[in-house]
Amino acid sequence: MKKLFNISFLVLLIVSIVYAKKPxxxxxxxxxxxxxxxxxxxxxxxxxxxxxxxEFLIDKYPVxxxxxxxxxxxxxxxxxxxxxxxxxxxxxxSHWYDDLTLGENVxxxxxxxNISWFAAKAYAESLGKRLPTVAEWELAAQADExxxxxxxxxxxxxxxxxxxxxxxxxxxxxxGSVFKNYYGVYDMHGLVWEWTADFFNALVSGESRxxxxxxxxxxxxxxxxxxxxxxxxxxxxxxxFRSSLKANYTTESLGFRCAKDIN
Amino acid sequence: MKKLSVIIIAILxxxxxxxxxxxxxxxxDASSRxxxxxxxSEKESCCSSDMEEVSMSxxxxxxxxxxxxxxxxxxxxxxxxxxxxxxxxxxxxxxANCTYVCPIxxxxxxxxxxxxSKEELKNVQFTLFTIDPERDTPEKLKEFAQNQNLNLSRxxxxxxxxxxxxxxxxxxxxxxxxxxxxSYSHSNIISILNEEGELIHQQAGLSQEIEKTLNxxxxxxxxxx
Numbered sequence: 001m002k003k004l005f006n007i008s009f010l011v012l013l014i015v016s017i018v019y020a021k022k023p024x025x026x027x028x029x030x031x032x033x034x035x036x037x038x039x040x041x042x043x044x045x046x047x048x049x050x051x052x053x054x055e056f057l058i059d060k061y062p063v064x065x066x067x068x069x070x071x072x073x074x075x076x077x078x079x080x081x082x083x084x085x086x087x088x089x090x091x092x093x094s095h096w097y098d099d100l101t102l103g104e105n106v107x108x109x110x111x112x113x114n115i116s117w118f119a120a121k122a123y124a125e126s127l128g129k130r131l132p133t134v135a136e137w138e139l140a141a142q143a144d145e146x147x148x149x150x151x152x153x154x155x156x157x158x159x160x161x162x163x164x165x166x167x168x169x170x171x172x173x174x175x176g177s178v179f180k181n182y183y184g185v186y187d188m189h190g191l192v193w194e195w196t197a198d199f200f201n202a203l204v205s206g207e208s209r210x211x212x213x214x215x216x217x218x219x220x221x222x223x224x225x226x227x228x229x230x231x232x233x234x235x236x237x238x239x240x241f242r243s244s245l246k247a248n249y250t251t252e253s254l255g256f257r258c259a260k261d262i263n
Numbered sequence: 264m265k266k267l268s269v270i271i272i273a274i275l276x277x278x279x280x281x282x283x284x285x286x287x288x289x290x291x292d293a294s295s296r297x298x299x300x301x302x303x304s305e306k307e308s309c310c311s312s313d314m315e316e317v318s319m320s321x322x323x324x325x326x327x328x329x330x331x332x333x334x335x336x337x338x339x340x341x342x343x344x345x346x347x348x349x350x351x352x353x354x355x356x357x358x359a360n361c362t363y364v365c366p367i368x369x370x371x372x373x374x375x376x377x378x379x380s381k382e383e384l385k386n387v388q389f390t391l392f393t394i395d396p397e398r399d400t401p402e403k404l405k406e407f408a409q410n411q412n413l414n415l416s417r418x419x420x421x422x423x424x425x426x427x428x429x430x431x432x433x434x435x436x437x438x439x440x441x442x443x444x445x446s447y448s449h450s451n452i453i454s455i456l457n458e459e460g461e462l463i464h465q466q467a468g469l470s471q472e473i474e475k476t477l478n479x480x481x482x483x484x485x486x487x488x
Contacts, residue, residue, distance in 0.1 A: 049443060084329055086434060117433060121426075130426075200433060201440030201448075247433030 030057040030260060031184045036148075038135040051135040058132055058140050059257035061175035061186050062194065063123060065096070066108035068115070071123050073100060078119055088116035091250045095170075109174035111192045111255040117247040120195045120256040131197035132259035134242070138235065141189065143182035150181070160234040163190045170252070189234075192255040199242040322348075327434050328460035332427035334392075337405040337420040344431075344460075350388045351480055352456040356428075356437050358395035358447050359407040367469050368451055369411050375453075375473055375480070376417065383481060386458075389418040392431060394439045394447055396422050435462065455479050 032055060039050045072078050072093075079099040080092050093114050097103030117131075124130050132140070144150025151157060178190035322328055328345045335341055353372055357365040372389055379387060393399035399407075404420035413420075422428075432439060439449035455464040455476060464479040 051443070084324055086325060086327070086329060118430070121430075125426075198429070198440070200429075200438040246436065247430075 029060050030258075031060050032056075032262065033058055033136070033140045033183055033185075036139050038139045040135075053133075053135050053139050055262050056132070056136055057260040057262060058136065058183075058185060059129075059259070060184060062111035062192060062255045062257045063120075064109050064175055065102050065106055065112045068093075068112040068123060069096075069100065069102060069108070071126060075122070075126065078122060083119070085248065087118035087248055089248050089250055091252075092116060092119065094250075095252065105171070107172065107174060110172040111175050111187070113172065113192055113252050113255045114250045115195070115255060116250050117195050117199065117245070119250075121197070123256075124258040127258065129258035129260045131195055131256060133198050134196045134201060136259055137194065137196050138238075140181075140183060140185055143185070143188075145179060146182060148182050157234060160189045164234060164237055192253055193238075193241060195254065195256040196242070197259075199245050200247070323459050323461060325462070326460035327431065327456060327462060330427070330430050330434070332423055332430065334421040334423045334427070335401055337401050337408055337415070339401040342421070347388070347390065347456070348460060349458055350386055351458060352388050352390050352460070353453065353480070354390045354392065354435075354456065355451075355453045356392045356394050356432060356435075356439065356449065357407075358393055358449075359399045359403050360395065360446065364449075364451060364469065366411065368453065369413070371466075371470060371473070372453060373411075373413075375476060376414075378473065378477055379480065384417060387417070387480060389413070391418070391420045392428065393420065393422045394428055394432065394449060396425055396428060398445075436465070 033053075035055045036053050037050050038053055076082055077084075078088075080088075080094070080096065081099050083092055091114050093112075095103075095106055095114055097106070102108055121131055142149050142151055144153055144156040147153065172191065175191070176186045178187040180186050181188055322345070328348060330344055332344050333341060334344060353375060355368050355372065357368060359365075369391065376384070376387075376389060391404075393404065399420075399422050401422065404422060408415060408418060408420055423431075431437075435452065435454050437450045437452055437454075439447050441447055451467065451469050453466045453476070454462055455466075457463045464476060466473070466476045
Protein backbone atom coordinates (compact mmCIF):
# COMPACT_ATOMS: atom_id res chain seq x y z
CA MET A 1 0.00 0.00 0.00
CA LYS A 2 2.84 2.31 0.86
CA LYS A 3 4.40 1.51 -2.46
CA LEU A 4 1.14 2.42 -4.13
CA PHE A 5 1.20 5.81 -2.47
CA ASN A 6 4.78 6.34 -3.45
CA ILE A 7 4.12 5.54 -7.05
CA SER A 8 1.02 7.68 -7.35
CA PHE A 9 2.87 10.47 -5.61
CA LEU A 10 5.66 10.11 -8.13
CA VAL A 11 3.21 10.20 -11.00
CA LEU A 12 1.54 13.29 -9.59
CA LEU A 13 4.91 14.89 -9.16
CA ILE A 14 5.86 14.20 -12.76
CA VAL A 15 2.53 15.49 -13.98
CA SER A 16 2.82 18.66 -11.97
CA ILE A 17 6.36 19.24 -13.23
CA VAL A 18 5.23 18.75 -16.79
CA TYR A 19 2.32 21.05 -16.16
CA ALA A 20 4.45 23.70 -14.54
CA LYS A 21 6.85 23.64 -17.45
CA LYS A 22 4.01 23.98 -19.87
CA PRO A 23 4.24 27.63 -20.76
CA UNK A 24 0.71 28.50 -19.76
CA UNK A 25 1.78 32.10 -19.35
CA UNK A 26 2.98 32.17 -22.93
CA UNK A 27 0.44 33.03 -25.54
CA UNK A 28 2.28 32.00 -28.67
CA UNK A 29 5.28 34.29 -28.86
CA UNK A 30 4.54 36.46 -25.85
CA UNK A 31 5.97 36.42 -22.35
CA UNK A 32 4.30 37.37 -19.12
CA UNK A 33 5.82 40.21 -17.14
CA UNK A 34 4.64 40.16 -13.53
CA UNK A 35 3.15 43.24 -11.90
CA UNK A 36 5.66 45.77 -10.67
CA UNK A 37 6.44 49.39 -10.07
CA UNK A 38 8.05 51.72 -12.50
CA UNK A 39 9.54 54.97 -11.28
CA UNK A 40 9.61 57.57 -14.02
CA UNK A 41 12.91 59.12 -14.76
CA UNK A 42 12.18 62.57 -13.62
CA UNK A 43 9.90 63.53 -10.83
CA UNK A 44 8.31 66.94 -10.69
CA UNK A 45 8.22 67.43 -6.95
CA UNK A 46 7.62 65.53 -3.78
CA UNK A 47 4.51 63.69 -4.91
CA UNK A 48 4.95 60.00 -5.54
CA UNK A 49 4.95 59.49 -9.28
CA UNK A 50 5.81 55.83 -9.40
CA UNK A 51 3.50 53.86 -11.62
CA UNK A 52 1.92 50.56 -10.62
CA UNK A 53 2.06 48.24 -13.59
CA UNK A 54 -0.31 45.27 -13.74
CA GLU A 55 0.96 42.01 -15.12
CA PHE A 56 0.89 41.95 -18.89
CA LEU A 57 2.16 40.08 -21.93
CA ILE A 58 4.89 41.37 -24.18
CA ASP A 59 6.29 40.04 -27.45
CA LYS A 60 9.49 38.05 -27.05
CA TYR A 61 10.96 39.76 -30.09
CA PRO A 62 10.59 43.04 -31.90
CA VAL A 63 8.30 42.78 -34.95
CA UNK A 64 10.31 41.75 -38.02
CA UNK A 65 10.32 42.95 -41.62
CA UNK A 66 8.70 39.70 -42.69
CA UNK A 67 5.92 39.99 -40.12
CA UNK A 68 5.23 43.57 -41.09
CA UNK A 69 5.22 42.60 -44.74
CA UNK A 70 2.41 40.10 -44.03
CA UNK A 71 0.45 42.89 -42.36
CA UNK A 72 0.99 45.26 -45.27
CA UNK A 73 -0.15 42.59 -47.73
CA UNK A 74 -3.46 42.35 -45.90
CA UNK A 75 -3.79 46.10 -45.33
CA UNK A 76 -3.18 48.00 -48.56
CA UNK A 77 -3.55 51.39 -46.91
CA UNK A 78 -0.35 50.71 -44.97
CA UNK A 79 1.73 50.06 -48.10
CA UNK A 80 4.32 52.72 -48.49
CA UNK A 81 2.92 54.08 -51.74
CA UNK A 82 -0.57 54.39 -50.21
CA UNK A 83 0.07 55.59 -46.71
CA UNK A 84 -1.25 58.97 -45.69
CA UNK A 85 1.59 61.30 -44.73
CA UNK A 86 -0.29 62.32 -41.59
CA UNK A 87 0.20 58.77 -40.34
CA UNK A 88 3.70 58.01 -41.63
CA UNK A 89 6.28 60.40 -43.01
CA UNK A 90 8.17 60.00 -46.31
CA UNK A 91 10.81 57.67 -44.84
CA UNK A 92 8.20 55.07 -43.96
CA UNK A 93 9.54 51.64 -44.96
CA SER A 94 12.06 53.39 -47.16
CA HIS A 95 14.54 50.52 -46.77
CA TRP A 96 12.15 48.13 -48.56
CA TYR A 97 12.52 47.66 -52.28
CA ASP A 98 8.86 48.42 -52.99
CA ASP A 99 5.39 48.03 -51.50
CA LEU A 100 5.50 44.25 -51.23
CA THR A 101 9.18 43.41 -51.73
CA LEU A 102 11.78 43.64 -49.03
CA GLY A 103 14.70 43.55 -51.44
CA GLU A 104 17.99 41.74 -51.28
CA ASN A 105 19.58 43.98 -48.70
CA VAL A 106 16.85 43.60 -46.14
CA UNK A 107 16.99 40.74 -43.67
CA UNK A 108 13.39 39.47 -43.29
CA UNK A 109 14.12 38.46 -39.70
CA UNK A 110 15.59 41.80 -38.71
CA UNK A 111 13.35 44.14 -36.74
CA UNK A 112 11.20 46.31 -38.96
CA UNK A 113 12.16 49.98 -38.71
CA ASN A 114 11.20 53.17 -40.51
CA ILE A 115 7.83 52.66 -38.87
CA SER A 116 5.55 55.34 -37.50
CA TRP A 117 3.63 55.16 -34.23
CA PHE A 118 0.36 55.00 -36.14
CA ALA A 119 1.65 52.09 -38.25
CA ALA A 120 2.96 50.22 -35.22
CA LYS A 121 -0.33 50.74 -33.42
CA ALA A 122 -2.34 49.54 -36.43
CA TYR A 123 -0.18 46.42 -36.71
CA ALA A 124 -0.69 45.63 -33.03
CA GLU A 125 -4.44 46.18 -33.21
CA SER A 126 -4.70 43.93 -36.25
CA LEU A 127 -3.53 41.08 -34.00
CA GLY A 128 -5.71 42.00 -31.06
CA LYS A 129 -2.67 43.42 -29.30
CA ARG A 130 -1.51 46.94 -28.45
CA LEU A 131 1.74 48.81 -27.95
CA PRO A 132 3.27 48.61 -24.47
CA THR A 133 3.08 51.72 -22.32
CA VAL A 134 6.29 53.47 -21.37
CA ALA A 135 5.91 52.07 -17.85
CA GLU A 136 5.42 48.52 -19.12
CA TRP A 137 8.28 48.74 -21.57
CA GLU A 138 10.64 50.15 -18.98
CA LEU A 139 9.64 47.51 -16.45
CA ALA A 140 10.38 44.70 -18.90
CA ALA A 141 13.60 46.39 -19.99
CA GLN A 142 14.98 46.68 -16.46
CA ALA A 143 15.80 43.00 -16.38
CA ASP A 144 19.20 41.75 -17.40
CA GLU A 145 19.93 38.07 -18.08
CA UNK A 146 19.57 36.95 -14.49
CA UNK A 147 17.83 39.63 -12.51
CA UNK A 148 14.51 41.47 -12.82
CA UNK A 149 16.29 44.63 -11.76
CA UNK A 150 19.38 44.64 -13.92
CA UNK A 151 19.95 48.32 -13.25
CA UNK A 152 21.35 47.28 -9.90
CA UNK A 153 24.23 45.85 -11.88
CA UNK A 154 26.50 48.64 -13.18
CA UNK A 155 27.83 46.36 -15.91
CA UNK A 156 24.36 46.10 -17.41
CA UNK A 157 23.94 49.85 -17.52
CA UNK A 158 27.40 50.22 -19.06
CA UNK A 159 26.44 47.77 -21.78
CA UNK A 160 23.31 49.74 -22.61
CA UNK A 161 25.24 52.99 -22.70
CA UNK A 162 27.81 51.42 -24.97
CA UNK A 163 25.07 50.50 -27.41
CA UNK A 164 23.64 54.01 -27.28
CA UNK A 165 27.01 55.42 -28.17
CA UNK A 166 27.35 53.23 -31.26
CA UNK A 167 26.10 54.69 -34.50
CA UNK A 168 23.08 52.86 -35.86
CA UNK A 169 23.81 50.35 -38.55
CA UNK A 170 22.04 50.08 -41.85
CA UNK A 171 22.04 46.31 -41.77
CA UNK A 172 20.33 45.24 -38.61
CA UNK A 173 20.86 41.66 -37.45
CA UNK A 174 17.96 39.23 -36.91
CA UNK A 175 15.80 39.56 -33.83
CA GLY A 176 16.92 37.42 -30.92
CA SER A 177 20.55 38.21 -31.59
CA VAL A 178 21.28 40.53 -28.71
CA PHE A 179 20.30 39.00 -25.39
CA LYS A 180 17.49 37.21 -23.63
CA ASN A 181 16.56 38.81 -20.36
CA TYR A 182 15.35 37.34 -17.08
CA TYR A 183 11.74 37.20 -18.31
CA GLY A 184 12.64 35.59 -21.63
CA VAL A 185 12.28 38.80 -23.63
CA TYR A 186 14.91 39.37 -26.30
CA ASP A 187 16.61 42.51 -27.59
CA MET A 188 15.13 45.06 -25.20
CA HIS A 189 18.42 46.93 -25.51
CA GLY A 190 21.02 46.79 -28.20
CA LEU A 191 19.00 46.32 -31.36
CA VAL A 192 16.48 49.10 -32.04
CA TRP A 193 14.62 51.82 -30.20
CA GLU A 194 10.99 50.89 -29.74
CA TRP A 195 7.70 52.76 -29.93
CA THR A 196 5.48 52.90 -26.85
CA ALA A 197 1.74 53.50 -26.68
CA ASP A 198 2.08 56.70 -24.69
CA PHE A 199 5.41 58.08 -25.87
CA PHE A 200 3.65 61.44 -25.83
CA ASN A 201 3.52 61.46 -22.06
CA ALA A 202 7.11 62.62 -21.97
CA LEU A 203 7.59 66.36 -21.71
CA VAL A 204 4.21 67.54 -20.69
CA SER A 205 4.95 69.94 -17.91
CA GLY A 206 6.05 72.84 -20.04
CA GLU A 207 3.57 75.58 -20.67
CA SER A 208 4.00 75.22 -24.37
CA ARG A 209 6.11 73.52 -26.95
CA UNK A 210 7.72 76.80 -27.82
CA UNK A 211 8.94 78.23 -24.57
CA UNK A 212 12.03 77.24 -22.65
CA UNK A 213 10.09 75.88 -19.71
CA UNK A 214 10.10 72.36 -21.02
CA UNK A 215 13.83 72.06 -21.16
CA UNK A 216 14.26 73.72 -17.85
CA UNK A 217 11.89 71.26 -16.24
CA UNK A 218 13.54 68.38 -17.96
CA UNK A 219 17.04 69.25 -16.97
CA UNK A 220 16.21 70.32 -13.45
CA UNK A 221 14.53 67.02 -12.80
CA UNK A 222 17.28 65.05 -14.36
CA UNK A 223 19.91 66.90 -12.44
CA UNK A 224 18.45 65.92 -9.12
CA UNK A 225 17.79 62.34 -10.11
CA UNK A 226 21.15 61.92 -11.77
CA UNK A 227 22.94 63.12 -8.70
CA UNK A 228 21.62 60.27 -6.65
CA UNK A 229 21.28 57.59 -9.26
CA UNK A 230 23.65 57.50 -12.16
CA UNK A 231 22.08 54.31 -13.44
CA UNK A 232 19.15 56.28 -14.79
CA UNK A 233 21.27 57.83 -17.46
CA UNK A 234 20.22 55.46 -20.27
CA UNK A 235 16.63 55.98 -19.17
CA UNK A 236 17.18 59.69 -19.53
CA UNK A 237 18.34 59.15 -23.09
CA UNK A 238 15.23 57.15 -23.88
CA UNK A 239 13.14 59.86 -22.27
CA UNK A 240 14.79 62.52 -24.38
CA PHE A 241 14.35 60.40 -27.48
CA ARG A 242 10.64 59.88 -26.81
CA SER A 243 10.20 63.59 -26.23
CA SER A 244 11.52 64.27 -29.69
CA LEU A 245 9.09 61.93 -31.41
CA LYS A 246 6.04 62.73 -33.44
CA ALA A 247 3.49 60.06 -34.19
CA ASN A 248 4.11 60.00 -37.94
CA TYR A 249 7.88 60.07 -37.52
CA THR A 250 9.97 57.20 -38.85
CA THR A 251 13.66 56.43 -38.62
CA GLU A 252 15.92 53.52 -39.40
CA SER A 253 16.69 52.72 -35.79
CA LEU A 254 13.12 52.81 -34.46
CA GLY A 255 10.98 49.68 -34.41
CA PHE A 256 8.43 48.21 -32.02
CA ARG A 257 7.01 45.17 -30.32
CA CYS A 258 3.48 44.48 -29.09
CA ALA A 259 1.94 43.96 -25.69
CA LYS A 260 -1.37 42.63 -24.46
CA ASP A 261 -3.48 42.73 -21.31
CA ILE A 262 -3.88 39.54 -19.33
CA ASN A 263 -7.61 38.64 -19.20
CA MET B 264 -2.12 -8.75 -8.15
CA LYS B 265 -0.97 -5.87 -6.02
CA LYS B 266 1.47 -4.80 -8.68
CA LEU B 267 -1.27 -4.79 -11.28
CA SER B 268 -3.51 -2.52 -9.22
CA VAL B 269 -0.60 -0.15 -8.68
CA ILE B 270 -0.08 0.10 -12.41
CA ILE B 271 -3.79 0.56 -13.06
CA ILE B 272 -4.04 3.36 -10.52
CA ALA B 273 -0.95 5.00 -11.90
CA ILE B 274 -2.38 4.88 -15.42
CA LEU B 275 -5.68 6.24 -14.13
CA UNK B 276 -3.95 9.17 -12.47
CA UNK B 277 -1.95 9.84 -15.60
CA UNK B 278 -5.04 9.74 -17.78
CA UNK B 279 -6.93 12.12 -15.53
CA UNK B 280 -3.97 14.52 -15.47
CA UNK B 281 -3.60 14.44 -19.22
CA UNK B 282 -7.29 15.11 -19.69
CA UNK B 283 -7.05 17.94 -17.21
CA UNK B 284 -4.09 19.49 -19.03
CA UNK B 285 -5.70 19.16 -22.42
CA UNK B 286 -8.93 20.61 -21.11
CA UNK B 287 -7.27 23.65 -19.54
CA UNK B 288 -5.19 24.21 -22.62
CA UNK B 289 -8.16 24.19 -24.96
CA UNK B 290 -10.10 26.46 -22.66
CA UNK B 291 -7.18 28.89 -22.62
CA ASP B 292 -7.08 28.70 -26.38
CA ALA B 293 -10.78 29.22 -26.64
CA SER B 294 -10.75 32.16 -24.29
CA SER B 295 -7.85 33.81 -26.04
CA ARG B 296 -9.60 33.28 -29.35
CA UNK B 297 -12.79 34.74 -27.93
CA UNK B 298 -10.80 37.67 -26.66
CA UNK B 299 -9.33 38.19 -30.07
CA UNK B 300 -12.81 38.13 -31.56
CA UNK B 301 -13.97 40.65 -29.00
CA UNK B 302 -11.13 42.94 -29.87
CA UNK B 303 -11.89 42.57 -33.53
CA SER B 304 -15.53 43.37 -33.12
CA GLU B 305 -14.73 46.40 -31.02
CA LYS B 306 -14.79 49.56 -32.99
CA GLU B 307 -11.46 49.71 -34.62
CA SER B 308 -9.49 52.91 -34.55
CA CYS B 309 -8.38 54.91 -37.53
CA CYS B 310 -5.53 52.82 -38.42
CA SER B 311 -6.70 49.28 -38.15
CA SER B 312 -9.74 49.50 -40.37
CA ASP B 313 -10.03 50.61 -43.88
CA MET B 314 -11.41 54.08 -44.00
CA GLU B 315 -15.00 54.26 -44.98
CA GLU B 316 -15.91 56.34 -47.92
CA VAL B 317 -17.17 59.70 -46.89
CA SER B 318 -20.43 60.67 -48.41
CA MET B 319 -19.26 64.20 -49.12
CA SER B 320 -16.39 64.91 -51.44
CA UNK B 321 -13.20 63.11 -50.53
CA UNK B 322 -11.26 64.38 -47.54
CA UNK B 323 -7.97 66.06 -48.18
CA UNK B 324 -4.81 64.12 -47.31
CA UNK B 325 -4.04 66.53 -44.51
CA UNK B 326 -7.43 66.44 -42.88
CA UNK B 327 -7.35 65.26 -39.29
CA UNK B 328 -10.78 63.82 -40.01
CA UNK B 329 -8.98 61.06 -41.91
CA UNK B 330 -9.02 59.41 -38.50
CA UNK B 331 -12.70 58.79 -39.08
CA UNK B 332 -13.20 58.02 -35.39
CA UNK B 333 -16.49 57.89 -33.49
CA UNK B 334 -17.20 60.23 -30.61
CA UNK B 335 -20.04 60.94 -28.18
CA UNK B 336 -21.07 64.49 -27.31
CA UNK B 337 -22.30 66.04 -24.07
CA UNK B 338 -25.88 65.00 -24.88
CA UNK B 339 -24.87 61.37 -25.42
CA UNK B 340 -25.27 61.66 -29.20
CA UNK B 341 -22.87 59.73 -31.41
CA UNK B 342 -20.97 61.66 -34.02
CA UNK B 343 -18.15 60.87 -36.38
CA UNK B 344 -15.11 63.09 -36.58
CA UNK B 345 -15.97 63.84 -40.20
CA UNK B 346 -19.18 65.49 -38.95
CA UNK B 347 -16.99 68.39 -37.87
CA UNK B 348 -16.47 69.27 -41.52
CA UNK B 349 -17.92 72.46 -42.87
CA UNK B 350 -17.02 74.90 -40.11
CA UNK B 351 -13.71 76.10 -38.77
CA UNK B 352 -12.97 74.32 -35.52
CA UNK B 353 -11.30 75.88 -32.53
CA UNK B 354 -10.25 72.94 -30.42
CA UNK B 355 -8.33 71.84 -27.39
CA UNK B 356 -8.21 68.83 -25.11
CA UNK B 357 -9.28 68.92 -21.48
CA UNK B 358 -10.43 66.78 -18.57
CA ALA B 359 -13.44 67.88 -16.59
CA ASN B 360 -11.91 67.36 -13.15
CA CYS B 361 -9.21 69.83 -14.05
CA THR B 362 -9.28 72.62 -11.54
CA TYR B 363 -6.59 74.95 -12.75
CA VAL B 364 -5.32 74.82 -16.31
CA CYS B 365 -8.35 73.63 -18.30
CA PRO B 366 -10.65 76.47 -17.21
CA ILE B 367 -7.93 78.90 -18.29
CA UNK B 368 -7.61 77.14 -21.65
CA UNK B 369 -11.37 77.24 -22.07
CA UNK B 370 -11.35 80.87 -21.08
CA UNK B 371 -8.72 81.53 -23.75
CA UNK B 372 -11.08 79.98 -26.26
CA UNK B 373 -13.94 82.11 -24.93
CA UNK B 374 -11.83 85.20 -25.42
CA UNK B 375 -11.59 84.21 -29.07
CA UNK B 376 -15.35 83.68 -29.17
CA UNK B 377 -15.97 87.11 -27.64
CA UNK B 378 -13.88 88.83 -30.28
CA UNK B 379 -15.64 87.27 -33.26
CA SER B 380 -18.68 88.94 -34.77
CA LYS B 381 -22.04 87.18 -35.00
CA GLU B 382 -21.46 86.73 -38.70
CA GLU B 383 -18.01 85.25 -38.14
CA LEU B 384 -19.29 82.94 -35.44
CA LYS B 385 -21.65 81.27 -37.90
CA ASN B 386 -18.69 79.60 -39.54
CA VAL B 387 -16.97 78.56 -36.32
CA GLN B 388 -17.38 75.81 -33.77
CA PHE B 389 -15.63 75.37 -30.42
CA THR B 390 -14.83 71.77 -29.61
CA LEU B 391 -13.34 70.30 -26.46
CA PHE B 392 -12.05 66.73 -26.59
CA THR B 393 -11.62 64.98 -23.27
CA ILE B 394 -8.42 63.10 -22.47
CA ASP B 395 -10.11 61.40 -19.52
CA PRO B 396 -12.74 59.10 -21.08
CA GLU B 397 -13.00 56.99 -17.95
CA ARG B 398 -14.43 59.78 -15.84
CA ASP B 399 -15.75 62.20 -18.45
CA THR B 400 -19.12 60.71 -19.27
CA PRO B 401 -21.46 62.79 -21.45
CA GLU B 402 -23.23 63.92 -18.25
CA LYS B 403 -19.95 65.00 -16.74
CA LEU B 404 -19.05 66.93 -19.88
CA LYS B 405 -22.42 68.62 -19.89
CA GLU B 406 -21.93 69.61 -16.27
CA PHE B 407 -18.51 71.02 -17.14
CA ALA B 408 -20.08 73.02 -19.98
CA GLN B 409 -22.67 74.43 -17.62
CA ASN B 410 -20.09 75.33 -14.99
CA GLN B 411 -18.07 77.09 -17.65
CA ASN B 412 -21.15 78.83 -19.09
CA LEU B 413 -20.51 77.49 -22.56
CA ASN B 414 -23.04 78.29 -25.23
CA LEU B 415 -23.88 74.80 -26.47
CA SER B 416 -25.10 76.06 -29.83
CA ARG B 417 -21.47 76.84 -30.60
CA UNK B 418 -19.57 74.59 -28.23
CA UNK B 419 -19.42 70.85 -28.05
CA UNK B 420 -17.61 68.46 -25.74
CA UNK B 421 -16.63 65.05 -27.07
CA UNK B 422 -15.42 61.77 -25.65
CA UNK B 423 -14.27 58.55 -27.29
CA UNK B 424 -12.11 55.50 -26.64
CA UNK B 425 -8.64 55.93 -25.18
CA UNK B 426 -7.12 54.77 -28.43
CA UNK B 427 -9.04 57.22 -30.61
CA UNK B 428 -8.28 60.07 -28.25
CA UNK B 429 -4.58 59.20 -28.40
CA UNK B 430 -4.69 59.21 -32.22
CA UNK B 431 -6.24 62.65 -32.37
CA UNK B 432 -3.88 64.02 -29.74
CA UNK B 433 -0.95 62.60 -31.65
CA UNK B 434 -2.01 64.39 -34.82
CA UNK B 435 -2.31 67.68 -32.99
CA UNK B 436 0.98 67.23 -31.14
CA UNK B 437 -0.95 67.36 -27.91
CA UNK B 438 0.96 65.58 -25.15
CA UNK B 439 -0.64 64.33 -21.96
CA UNK B 440 0.09 62.07 -19.07
CA UNK B 441 -2.04 60.67 -16.30
CA UNK B 442 -0.68 61.38 -12.85
CA UNK B 443 -1.12 59.18 -9.79
CA UNK B 444 -3.73 61.47 -8.27
CA UNK B 445 -5.96 60.92 -11.30
CA SER B 446 -5.27 64.32 -12.83
CA TYR B 447 -3.48 64.86 -16.12
CA SER B 448 -0.47 66.87 -17.14
CA HIS B 449 -0.99 68.09 -20.66
CA SER B 450 0.02 70.54 -23.33
CA ASN B 451 -1.74 73.86 -23.44
CA ILE B 452 -2.44 74.16 -27.10
CA ILE B 453 -5.43 75.59 -28.91
CA SER B 454 -5.62 74.32 -32.48
CA ILE B 455 -7.49 75.83 -35.38
CA LEU B 456 -8.77 73.47 -38.07
CA ASN B 457 -10.15 74.74 -41.34
CA GLU B 458 -13.46 73.62 -42.82
CA GLU B 459 -11.80 70.45 -44.12
CA GLY B 460 -10.20 69.54 -40.82
CA GLU B 461 -6.68 70.58 -41.75
CA LEU B 462 -4.58 72.00 -38.96
CA ILE B 463 -3.97 75.62 -39.95
CA HIS B 464 -2.82 77.21 -36.72
CA GLN B 465 -1.80 76.44 -33.17
CA GLN B 466 -1.63 78.75 -30.23
CA ALA B 467 0.61 77.39 -27.48
CA GLY B 468 0.67 78.51 -23.88
CA LEU B 469 -1.90 79.96 -21.52
CA SER B 470 -3.38 83.46 -21.77
CA GLN B 471 -1.55 84.26 -24.97
CA GLU B 472 -2.09 87.11 -27.33
CA ILE B 473 -4.99 86.04 -29.56
CA GLU B 474 -4.57 88.46 -32.47
CA LYS B 475 -2.79 86.01 -34.71
CA THR B 476 -5.31 83.28 -34.00
CA LEU B 477 -8.15 85.69 -34.77
CA ASN B 478 -6.52 86.60 -38.06
CA UNK B 479 -6.26 82.97 -39.05
CA UNK B 480 -9.90 82.34 -38.19
CA UNK B 481 -11.05 85.42 -40.09
CA UNK B 482 -8.91 84.73 -43.09
CA UNK B 483 -10.80 82.58 -45.54
CA UNK B 484 -7.61 81.39 -47.15
CA UNK B 485 -5.71 78.50 -45.75
CA UNK B 486 -2.60 79.44 -43.90
CA UNK B 487 0.41 77.49 -42.87
CA UNK B 488 0.80 76.46 -39.26
